[in-house]
Amino acid sequence: MDRKLIQKCLFPVAGYGTRFLPATKSMPKEMLPIVNKPLVQYGVEEAIQAGMNNCALVTGRGKRAIADHFDISYELEQQVSGTPKEAFLSGIRNVLDQGIFTMVRQREMLGLGHAILTGEVLIGDQPFGVLLSDDLCINAEKSVLSQMVELYEEFNCSIVAIQEVPMEQVSRYGIVCGDNIRENVIEVREMVEKPKPEEAGSNLAIIGRYILTPDIFEIIKQTEPGANGEVQLTDALNRQVSEGGVVAYKFQGKRFDCGSISGFVEATNYVYENIYKAS
Numbered sequence: 001m002d003r004k005l006i007q008k009c010l011f012p013v014a015g016y017g018t019r020f021l022p023a024t025k026s027m028p029k030e031m032l033p034i035v036n037k038p039l040v041q042y043g044v045e046e047a048i049q050a051g052m053n054n055c056a057l058v059t060g061r062g063k064r065a066i067a068d069h070f071d072i073s074y075e076l077e078q079q080v081s082g083t084p085k086e087a088f089l090s091g092i093r094n095v096l097d098q099g100i101f102t103m104v105r106q107r108e109m110l111g112l113g114h115a116i117l118t119g120e121v122l123i124g125d126q127p128f129g130v131l132l133s134d135d136l137c138i139n140a141e142k143s144v145l146s147q148m149v150e151l152y153e154e155f156n157c158s159i160v161a162i163q164e165v166p167m168e169q170v171s172r173y174g175i176v177c178g179d180n181i182r183e184n185v186i187e188v189r190e191m192v193e194k195p196k197p198e199e200a201g202s203n204l205a206i207i208g209r210y211i212l213t214p215d216i217f218e219i220i221k222q223t224e225p226g227a228n229g230e231v232q233l234t235d236a237l238n239r240q241v242s243e244g245g246v247v248a249y250k251f252q253g254k255r256f257d258c259g260s261i262s263g264f265v266e267a268t269n270y271v272y273e274n275i276y277k278a279s
């Protein structure tokens with residue numbers, strides 16, 4: 001199996017994080033820590049584990065802390081070098097040793113589809129991962145993106161991660177309808193961005209993990225603004241459904257919606273009890 005098949009992962013990190021104000025007034029929401037590690041670092045570690053060492057960050061104004069996080073802090077290195085405190089830096093040093101970080105700024109927030117298109121210059125003509133760091137996914141055996149890379153190798157089409165959500169929450173998500181290929185693997189028939197519960201054909205919600213084939217860029221260019229007046233990735237994927245097929249995957253693992261206060265607190269408690277204390 002060629003682990004290098006998918007080398008790049010795109011991280012849309014330009015969003016405002018209004019739900020976390022005032023914490024996010026001058027600090028990117030992606031830098032909010034779950035215990036002692038920023039959300040975006042969990043995402044980058046997941047991508048690197050899946051073989052996507054090239055991390056393409058679609059950033060925006062006020063997001064410089066993210067670029068600084070994935071660079072050496074020379075002063076800090078000097079301060080802690082040779083002291084017991086050095087151990088606290090080992091995790092991020094590993095990430096910096098393995099990862100390559102490229103960045104482009106999204107000047108206007110016109111939707112997830114627009115953010116992905118902004119990243120085209122960093123991705124080029126190859127299949128790539130997309131990771132929304134608000135969705136923290138944890139699975140000890142194999143990360144969610146790694147599971148999806150294996151599926152991509154089998155199906156060679158765009159793959160979206162899905163999870164069942166309560167029917168009253170479907171309007172927060174892209175919702176998928178389709179037919180089972182086998183357990184946990186669905187051939188998508190249709191997907192709709194943020195439908196009303198009475199209009200949703202299922203409760204299978206897209207979670208922030210995707211593998212996309214590069215034709216998505218041309219499709220996004222032709223995609224009109226949809227739900228909330230934004231250019232939606234879901235609408236572009238819907239065209240791929242009719243042109244070559246898209247697979248939806250019910251992943252193994254836990255997922256926390258860290259874009260909401262309650263999900264963020266749940267994730268914090270879970271990581272503290274199950275990962276941090278054990279380390």
Ligand code: G1P
Pocket residue numbers: 112132135172173174175193205206207208232233234259
């Ligand atoms: C985005 C996508 C949506 C997906 C969700 C997952 O929505 O547009 O299809 O279900 O991420 O977190 P957002 O959360 O940016 O509104």
